[in-house]
Amino acid sequence: MSIWSDEEIAHRIAQDVDESWLVNVGIGMPQIAVEPLNxxxxxxxxxxxxxxxxxxxxxxxxxxxxxDAGKGFATVVDGxxxxxxxxxxxxxxxxxxxxxxxxxYEVSVNGDLANWRLSGRKIAGIGGAADLAFGAARVWIxxxxxxxxxxxKLVHSCSHPLTAPGVVKRIYTEHGIFEPAGDxxxxxxxxxxxxxxxxFEKGVPIxxxxxxxx
Amino acid sequence: xxKTQIYATSAEAVADIPDGATILCGGFGGAGYPxxxxxxxxxRRVSKLTMVANNAGHKALFDYGGVRKVVCSxxxxxxxxxxxxxxxxxxAELELEPQGTLVxxxxxxxxxxxxxxxxxxxxxxxxxxxxxxxxxxxxYLICKPIRAEFALVKAQKADRYxxxxxxxxxxxxxxxxxxAAPVVIVEVSEIVDGYLDxxxxxxPGAFIDRLVKAE
Numbered sequence: 001m002s003i004w005s006d007e008e009i010a011h012r013i014a015q016d017v018d019e020s021w022l023v024n025v026g027i028g029m030p031q032i033a034v035e036p037l038n039x040x041x042x043x044x045x046x047x048x049x050x051x052x053x054x055x056x057x058x059x060x061x062x063x064x065x066x067x068d069a070g071k072g073f074a075t076v077v078d079g080x081x082x083x084x085x086x087x088x089x090x091x092x093x094x095x096x097x098x099x100x101x102x103x104x105y106e107v108s109v110n111g112d113l114a115n116w117r118l119s120g121r122k123i124a125g126i127g128g129a130a131d132l133a134f135g136a137a138r139v140w141i142x143x144x145x146x147x148x149x150x151x152x153k154l155v156h157s158c159s160h161p162l163t164a165p166g167v168v169k170r171i172y173t174e175h176g177i178f179e180p181a182g183d184x185x186x187x188x189x190x191x192x193x194x195x196x197x198x199x200f201e202k203g204v205p206i207x208x209x210x211x212x213x214x
Numbered sequence: 215x216x217k218t219q220i221y222a223t224s225a226e227a228v229a230d231i232p233d234g235a236t237i238l239c240g241g242f243g244g245a246g247y248p249x250x251x252x253x254x255x256x257x258r259r260v261s262k263l264t265m266v267a268n269n270a271g272h273k274a275l276f277d278y279g280g281v282r283k284v285v286c287s288x289x290x291x292x293x294x295x296x297x298x299x300x301x302x303x304x305x306a307e308l309e310l311e312p313q314g315t316l317v318x319x320x321x322x323x324x325x326x327x328x329x330x331x332x333x334x335x336x337x338x339x340x341x342x343x344x345x346x347x348x349x350x351x352x353x354y355l356i357c358k359p360i361r362a363e364f365a366l367v368k369a370q371k372a373d374r375y376x377x378x379x380x381x382x383x384x385x386x387x388x389x390x391x392x393x394a395a396p397v398v399i400v401e402v403s404e405i406v407d408g409y410l411d412x413x414x415x416x417x418p419g420a421f422i423d424r425l426v427k428a429e
Contacts, residue, residue, distance in 0.1 A: 047313065048242040049383045064244055065382040071243040071291065074383075082382055084389035084416075085242070085268070086321045089314030093334065123298060123308070125288035126340060131314035134334045165337040 002193045003174040006032045012189075013101065013142065013172055014040055021098025022051070022091075024132055027070040030101035030142040038077070045097060047088050047128040052080020069128060089128070092135040100136035102129065104143045104171070106158045109205060111168040111180040113139065114160035126163075133164035145173035145204065152203040154178060154185050175199060181207055218376030220405065220425045224254035227399050227426040231260055231364055234282075238320060238365040238391040239267040243291075246384030247271065248368040248401045250428045256280065266320065266360055268313060268387055270297035281306050285360070287313035312340060315357055317390055323359035324394030330357050365395035368428075369417070372402040373409040376419025385416065392417045399424040 004012070006029075014036035017023060024045045025034050035055060037044060044053040046068045053068060054075035062073040076082075083091075091097060106114040113133050117124035133139055147153055154171065170188065171178045176199070177188040184207040187196055200206055221227040228251055231237070241247030255263075256274035262282045265272050270289040275281050276296035289297055289308055300306045311319065312334050322330050331354035335341045344355040367388045370381035378400060380388055392398050398421055405427055 046383075048245070049386045063382065065246070065384040067243060067245050067383055071245075076382075082380075082385055084380075085313070085317040085386045086390045089317055092314060093332070123289060123301065125290045126310055126312050127288040128313040130312040130338065130340055131334050134336075135314070162338040 002191050004191050005174075009142065009172050009174060010036050012177065013037075013140070014042075017042055017099060021137075022096060024092070024097055024100045024136065025053070026100065026102040026129070026132070026142075028103040029144070030103060031070075033101055033142065043077075043079070045088075045091070046074065047085075047092065047132065049083050049085060049088050050074065050076060050080065051083060051091075052077045054080070089131055089135075092128070092131050095135070095137060097132070097136040098138070100132040100139050101142050102132065102139060104141045104153055104168075105147070105160045106153050106155050107141055107168045107171055107180065108155055108158045109180055109184055110182060111166045112158050113141070113163045113168050114158040116163050117161050119160045129163050133167045138169045139164075139167045141168055141171040143171065143173055145175040145199075146202070152205070154204050154206075156205055175204075178206065184208070216375040216419055218374070218419050218422050218425055220374060222426070224250040224401065224426050224429060225257065227251065227401075227424050228254045228258070228366075231255060233260055234262040235260070235364060236264040236362040237266065238360075238362045238387075238395055239265055239272070240365070240367045240386065240388035240391050241271070242268050242383070242386040243271065245382075246368045246380065246386050246388050248366045250401050250426070251366045251399060266316075266362060268316065270294040270308075272297075276300050279305055283307040283309065285309040285311065285316070287311055287316050310340075316360075317387060319357055319360040320387070320394045321390050322357075323361040324390065327359060329359045331355065332357055360394070362395045363397065365391040365398045367392045367398060367400045369400055369402045371404045371406055371410065372400060372422075372425050373406050373419070374425075375409060376400070376422030376425060377410045377412075377415040378402070378417040378419070378422065379410060379414060380416050389417055393421050397423050399426070401426055401428045403428055
């Protein structure tokens with residue numbers, strides 16, 4: 001059984017992005033897509049106030065006033081701009097964001113997203129996650145398919161508090177690419193040698209069609 | 215004549231902020247955070263403050279228990295050290311808002327509006343405590359404006375008329391907060407001779423009450 005590397009996942013995401021989209025790349029695993037998206041010349045948005053987010057700066061070139069939404073040092077590409085927070089979220093809610101790439105704790109079969117607070121934890125930060133999940137034209141998730149305790153993050157129904165209901169269009173993982181299909185997940189693509197049956201047996205609620213012989 | 219007053223020190227610029235005040239504080243993490251003004255407040259041991267900011271990074275104020283309530287979108291991370299302890303001890307209250315809702319509540323507060331309607335958070339626990347209203351067949355959450363007595367802002371350049379230019383991604387919440395309180399206090403890196411080119415001004419001095427050069 002083979003799984004995709006971060007580089008392979010990132011490459012697939014970059015291939016699937018339309019070059020006209022403005023894309024917000026979330027904190028955590030989605031960051032693997034920054035470099036290939038930059039290389040394709042796709043404009044990236046950071047909700048703290050940057051349009052045209054570039055790669056991390058070279059050592060010694062860090063500027064504490066050029067940071068991304070994860071508060072890491074960043075750069076700005078040619079053609080970029082700085083905006084205030086109100087403008088940044090007008091752009092998100094106003095439909096100018098073609099894609100938000102986000103991490104997830106859980107995604108349900110009908111596209112519900114839980115990615116801000118684990119149930120049982122008292123305090124968590126929402127940041128811009130809800131605005132992005134509600135406002136972006138499409139939400140794609142970039143995550144490991146299984147949590148640290150081996151449970152599928154693709155579920156029938158989320159057990160953690162929702163960030164937004166019914167918004168996720170696609171999920172990119174090391175075990176394949178999936179789409180919420182209402183009562184199960186549709187398999188878009190699997191790594192070579194990966195079997196849908198095996199994922200199903202591990203508790204990933206993928207659709208029956210994926211399990212029938214091709 | 216300009217209504218904007220230039221102060222010699224941060225201490226003088228915040229000298230009349232009383233216990234129990236509600237304060238808008240600019241910045242996203244450390245970028246654009248008016249740390250000199252916050253330090254000056256902490257030096258006076260002003261207490262029972264309500265701090266409205268994107269993060270809960272007011273360590274200087276938490277250290278002596280000066281904050282009663284934090285309104286923010288993200289109370290975790292390295293910039294928020296100290297807040298969780300205060301919260302755990304039950305000495306402070308947290309009001310959490312999605313970042314875009316937080317900034318728009320501040321914007322509408324400054325704009326003299328009664329709030330706004332949004333779908334962000336609907337169908338989640340983030341909508342708890344909010345009323346809904348139907349408009350043209352769509353349901354929305356009603357979000358109230360945030361008004362405060364003071365705004366603490368960080369800018370890069372100012373002229374003596376109070377016109378401001380922010381630097382890079384330090385603009386963030388500063389540009390909105392600078393329009394949302396009756397007393398707006400700005401810490402700047404540089405006060406230029408003469409005046410700023412009107413075409414380059416991010417926030418006009420008409421909104422600004424006090425300027426102080428960062429120590």
